[in-house]
Amino acid sequence: MSEQRGHALTLQEVSKHYGTFTAVDRVSLDVAQGEFLTLLGPSGSGKTTILMAVAGFVAPSAGSIVLDGADITPLPPEKRNFGMVFQGYALFPHMTVAENVAFPLRVRGLSRADRDTKVRAALDLVQLAAFADRLPKQLSGGQQQRVALARALVFDPNLLLLDEPLSALDKKLRAELQEELKALHRRVGRTFVNVTHDQEEALSLSDRIAILNHGKLVQAGAPGALYERPRTRFVADFLGKSNFLEGLVRQPHPGGFTLEAGAAQLTVSLPAGEAAPAAGTRSLLSLRPEKITLLGEGEEADSIVDGRIVAWSYLGAGFSLRIETADLGEIRANLPSWRSAFAPAEGLPVRLGWPAEAAVPVEEDAA
Template sequence: MVTTAEPDAPQETSSCFAIFNDVQKSYDGETLVVKGFNLEVQRGEFVTLLGPSGSGKTTCLMMMAGFETPTHGDILLDGTPINDLPPHKRGIGMVFQNYALFPHMSVAENLAFPLEVRGMSKEEISTKVANALDMVRLGEFGDRRPGQLSGGQQQRVALARALVFEPELVLMDEPLGALDKNLREEMQFEIKRIHQRLGVTMLYVTHDQTEALTMSDRIAVFNDGIVQQLATPEALYEAPENAFVAYFIGENNRLNGQVSQLDTQGEHCTVTLDSGEQVRALKVAVNEVGERTQLSLRPERVRLLSAEEPGAAGTQSPPDNVFSAEVLEVIYLGDHLRTRVAVCGSDEFIIKTPNAEGYPPLRPGQTLQVGWDACDCRALDA
């Protein structure tokens, strides 16, 4: 379980821009909704707090914004403790899911408001508003009211308003939750583009794993007020440290069993499944023979041995684990096929194969050989 920044990537202290130091939060004085939260966000970094509803991620964001106060611990911004600093003095940009735009003001007036509060001149305000609208590609929409815009356009305005006064830190709380799938995907790339262009530090909250994987430099996965793992998107997907992270990030096949052998030298183990088969796996969260474990295996890492990739014959070594499987269901998804098979005592075992030449069509009732390598199968906590 990881609750601190990764030790294998040290950076200068000056680059740690936003810091949570052993932060806890309780609303009733008894139940902790955030438990010992530690996080160092580097200057210019895009960090996402990811987790299910009620996991504590939004509470952490609200404490950074100043709308909630930590029960214990310290929050620092650019080296300065801000626990007792009111929200309007923190200089933080904020984007909410419901946009929070003033409906009686034009788009330009919405953007001008935070600048007027800061006492800027009309000329400076006009320039900054125009630049912000151009940045989100809404330069011709300044005179419109929010009610005259689509949901995606309103979210662009909300993003522009959070950036118009050039804050060093922008907080985003489920900003794309109200958008449909296509708009949500478009805005993911838009936000990432703006982040890369401006180099502003961003702290983002979502329960959507795709958003987190698409935009983030690092992701903190929350559950029950605790950070389960803090890592890059690639590391979270390829090397989850426990069962919760494995099954929250992407799709996984789960196989339950008991450790029957541990390599004395090396990284692998043998697991005897509840169905009786023996599987070679990577030992991640198991320490002794007899321990219960849950194996985690990504659907795209399973090979159909009777339908190897074109040109792969003779070039791939046999997988460490080979079993006979019965095809139960085949779903066509355009770029790939999602096949459900019965194997190793599970009727919910999924295999994803590309929709490419060389892969013969599969049909329910068909029996075939499937296999996977030990390094792709992770022995996690039960």
């Protein structure tokens, strides 16, 4: 692979309309040089359309695509030099692995010797050098996807675009290839834009995630930042599981506020610089199930709510509990099961507690 590392990509107010339907709605996004960015969103949220616009196969209705500061919106796909791997992207069945990988180099008119060197390097990269002479049908699904990756990387692309490249694989193989993809990204140091609707894949692979809903970019950030501080109900719900607690804002102050929900008084702390909502307004909190603990006799927490277990299940690593509360409705809590003397039972009264920073104010999604 060449010394030239990744390139920086910017989407400026990109929209795509099909008749009166808006598939992509004024999406602006920066992808840094060498970054692994994932577009995450439900089916139909515009992920593939954005990727196709970046690749040059879909012309945006408005806005521009910028690479290293240069507007490439009018450039045809072949002039962009982007590598692409699509969902179930078929290899040429009659060509060997090496011939498949060499194909983009033949199109570009490279000499036989240069092709051979680059094909070998690309197959090494995906650890398939020993499979060079096989036909695609003699490979597993995961190996075929790795050939597709090698073919997308062999010509030193400016960007690697991946549209659900692992979605056709079974769960275990997918997890393996996710690790390989991450390692591959580290080795080649290029800018990757990946599309998925698998939230775990997005969390584990990405430097940054951009969350889409109905063609709009809802929130972008590092996986941890998005998980810990979702801005809207949709983001909290889509990226992981969440309880939503609704109530009235009391005693707002620079560091937080109290949320009153029935008889419950929940203490909410805010990150530095984030303003508290006005007293008396309605507010919605996101509370991750794993941030809740069961309080024993005399134990304290910033927020405390009493309830009763209505259902529970054992998940190996932990228990998942559904707890009915008078003030907050049904709450889900996940507890680690190891080293715990706790034995869940239907109807068991429990006292739930969590720290002030565990409950995060989120906006209700626009209708």
